[in-house]
Amino acid sequence: MKEILSVDHVSFAYPTDDEEVKRNAVDDVSFTIHDGEWIAIVGHNGSGKSTLAKLMIGLLFPDEGNIHVFLEQLTARNIWDVRSKMGIVFQNPDNQFVGSTVQDDVAFALENKGVPFEEMVTVVRESLTLVKMEDFLDHEPHHLSGGQKQRVAIAGALALKPNLLIMDEATSMLDPQGREEVIQIVSELKRTTDLTVISITHDLEEALLADRIIVMNQGKVLDIGTPEEIFSDGDKLESIGLDIPFAMNMSNLIRQNGLDLAGEHMTEEELVNELWTSHYNK
Template sequence: MTEILSLQNITFTYDLEQPEVKNAVEDVSFSVEQGEWIAIVGHNGSGKSTIAKIMNGLLFPQEGTVEIFGMPMNEENLWSIRSQLGMVFQNPDNQFVGATVQDDVAFALENNGVPYEDMVSRVEQALEQVKMSGFMNHEPQHLSGGQKQRVAIAGALALRPKLLILDEATSMLDPQGRQEVLDTVRTLREETGLTVLSITHDLEEAILADRLLFMNQGEKFAEGKPSEIFALGEQLIALGLDLPFSMKMAHLLMQEGVSLEGTHMSERELVEDLWISNFKK
């Protein structure tokens, strides 16, 4: 597999004049391979947002190196790197600039000088990918939260990025909207091999990732598969990260004497385990 993102020994502080203040990010290293879905999780103040800004070139670390798509992240390469990144942010209402859905998806393409015929094709394809083709002429403000974020994803996909970054992209959505967005990203990844990096505190989003990075007080506390990270259990709770509902429910059931096996990372896994272990004859 091809490595498309590498952060090596990154350290960043917001106030160099106060050395006694703890660094926002302290000696963090990780990489992302092409086609992976990586989730960065942690409580508020853990360093997630700072890492997002470093990956997008909004901040440059005082120590360490950042390499994206084989290029060092610096002022010389910044715009070339950004042209290959797709970003979807927290509040969908803050992302719209067009009068209609198709205008909004086309906005970044126009800014990048994409020819009109190619732009039309890309807009149609991107909206089809997120199942929003029927809303091309709708006004964005009349869409639901989940639909707005799907349009925001379409705007990112129209640029044909090598890496899609979701920066708390589901945090302001209701459960239905959140599920719409996660289903969209999961389908896109399965169909196109899109590389995804999500910065999130949403456990249902984190569970979908191939690998989790758990941040705590600016440092990388743990890295591994979702099942490996959530197996830390009480350690995560003590550091401000909750466990998936299905895992907490499984724990309560076992305390009551119900026989269960497996990791129970999802409600479906828990239901299937209950059926196999206790009801299936």
């Protein structure tokens, strides 16, 4: 598989008043992400995942180690060229809006790249259609719901046809409905395109959709694996302040109360299906 992004022994520390007191926010972190993967980076507050996100998009640069994006080392000289191949969606979509209408906002980056007007109109509509916001072309972004705002932010990122979409806590400020809307949109994009997705998140239900999960703790990589591999060791996650998905918690409680279940259930749908087919639909 083609390498999209690699982090090679990267460390970063924020300056402090006491130069002798230094704790790396990111401490000797290494991993590689390949074309078409969905990677979720999870961890509690202060685990280093947000700092890692800033390093991957060039808002910060490592004190030690290197980051390569599209096989090119990320530096201050090439940051703008590399970012032009990325789509970036932050936690608060209001901080990303620059246009007075939805279509103006999505068109902003295209205008900066000098895309011809006729092509720009087509791309804006296509991008908004991808996130099911084509009926909101002339709406003011600030009057949209939280989920709709984040979908517009994703459309703006997709308009540049990026090879890589990075979402930094993009669903953390949304209500359950808005969170579900955004996750469904990204899942569908991942299914129908070759887009590579990196999702920095504290939402374990969102992380379940990833191909692999990177668990951060105290600035280090604690574990890397598939969702099944990561969540199978609930004690390790709970020891660093993380929980396991609701369906797995419920499965364990059901077993403790004497009802035998065939396997691990990552989602509520899987659990309900087994309960229905194996225990109640007889």
